[in-house]
């Protein structure tokens with residue numbers, strides 16, 4: 001099996017990845033690739049980033065043993081020890097409430113190094129937009145966030161947060177008016193302003209070097225969790241689970257365990273109203289390889305190669321593509337992928353809220369929902385690590401609506 | 409230099425003829441199947457009557473990330489009408505059957521070709537009468553296989569170069585190219601603009617230093633004065649969004665007449681009415 005030295009110098013993970021972009025961006029991508037390599041080799045960059053991750057973002061985030069959830073999913077009684085031990089990596093406790101801040105800080109510092117003071121970003125759930133706006137406020141950079149009109153409506157709270165942080169939010173009305181179209185619009189901006197602007201892409205997608213760079217900035221999730229779990233349990237997990245939108249929290253969790261072959265990776269996608277309904281967002285489960293947003297990777301598309309409109313109750317998973325490295329993990333069998341519906345995700349959302357007093361974001365609620373389905377088939381005494389990629393505050397309106405509750 | 413056979417291709421002949429006439433060649437872009445699925449042949453006829461030397465036909469893609477609002481709109485409308493890469497090849501065949509002899513260049517994002525099957529697409533398109541291909545999101549690094557397939561089928565693979573392209577990248581692109589080189593006038597998306605950007609002239613000089621291939625300039629061209637400014641600096645002007653704008657603004661019954669008139673103004677056959 002190819003190793004963790006990927007991607008190769010063409011930005012390929014096996015067949016996946018690459019750099020399928022208009023010529024105008026090619027020089028900037030080359031510069032970014034070089035700047036990232038130099039920054040990684042520069043101890044002072046690492047030091048500054050680690051300092052901010054610690055003092056500003058609140059890292060390391062806790063690794064929490066979810067005993068009640070473990071007991072519930074193992075079907076154990078109140079006094080019995082659970083046969084499953086579930087640990088949650090608490091990215092919801094990072095500053096701004098999701099893992100997105102890890103990548104935003106890394107790329108923000110990199111942009112400053114490149115001398116680019118204008119930052120653009122796309123956002124779906126608004127978490128990446130908020131993280132980017134936060135970092136820009138702190139570093140004194142101009143910030144413009146593209147967001148689809150549908151998402152602006154369902155994540156209104158995050159739109160307000162971005163504005164409070166001094167960012168300009170540009171509403172995207174084209175196409176499906178969700179994350180995919182926000183990325184299209186951000187790329188159009190970048191093509192136009194490439195010499196002054198850094199595109200702070202929020203997931204492990206896009207042209208090389210983004211999938212590599214975002215993975216490296218998010219690998220802090222898995223590296224910390226590995227150390228914390230070894231300290232708590234003296235062994236590695238049997239399963240690592242994460243939700244998959246573009247794939248940044250999943251690859252960030254998985255990658256540091258890549259060589260630990262006993263650790264099974266499970267990525268959970270959004271089945272929306274059902275995989276066979278066409279109203280879904282599960283590229284790895286229901287798509288086939290194609291090119292969107294600069295990379296060759298699994299993609300929801302029709303026979304003619306037109307990208308399909310997607311649906312998920314979770315704005316952060318509502319995307320027809322996925323990062324190329326996860327496509328490679330699928331093809332090589334290193335990871336398995338599953339998908340859960342909107343309704344199942346809502347069950348997962350309530351399950352964690354009620355058993356542990358932790359309200360998850362709808363995105364990681366997908367991973368929890370799948371864990372609940374999987375639990376009966378998991379061997380006794382298994383150790384399970386779940387990335388709790390974000391908290392649920394942003395989803396209150398969506399969930400209330402789905403449950404038929406009137407908030408006012 | 410059209411592929412492996414020795415007879416010059418349509419694209420090469422067209423540029424040679426324009427050069428002999430001491431004028432700029434004129435290339436017009438249409439989104440295939442816009443505004444209606446069957447609208448293209450009559451619009452092509454109008455373009456040719458107006459003096460167009462070559463046709464660039466866009467295969468619509470759901471995510472046109474290098475295009476401005478005008479071509480985005482035409483793309484979505486064409487997709488709604490059911491246009492696909494396969495139907496676009498039928499359209500090329502239909503144009504050839506109707507006696508269209510000017511070069512036809514297909515312009516597309518990569519995914520529709522991938523979905524069709526890259527090798528089969530080039531073979532079928534060449535058989536249908538396509539002379540050249542432009543991949544909008546296909547820089548030379550990612551186009552090697554496609555370039556070989558194009559050469560094998562005597563199809564010109566036309567690279568895009570931009571003001572941000574380094575000399576090294578220009579070299580890479582022209583080594584793979586045949587037919588002509590598409591010089592993007594500005595760092596930006598497609599769309600009509602008021603003036604030609606100053607960075608264009610430096611780009612043309614830098615590309616000229618590395619190739620004998622004709623240089624065509626596109627993105628933003630919408631006025632006769634733009635075309636005149638290119639005279640002596642480049643070999644062809646490419647106009648896209650501005651033609652789509654004319655189609656969009658014209659009543660249906662006058663559409664072809666307006667397009668012909670507009671092209672006549674751009675090519676200098678007709679004086680602009682102000």
Ligand SMILES: Cc1ncc(COP(=O)(O)O)c(C=O)c1O
Pocket residue numbers: 098099124125126127128202203204243244245246247248249250315316317361363364389390391
């Ligand atoms: C909390 C949370 N988790 C997960 C995601 C999905 O992104 P990714 O797959 O890149 O981790 C998002 C995206 O907005 C998010 O906000």
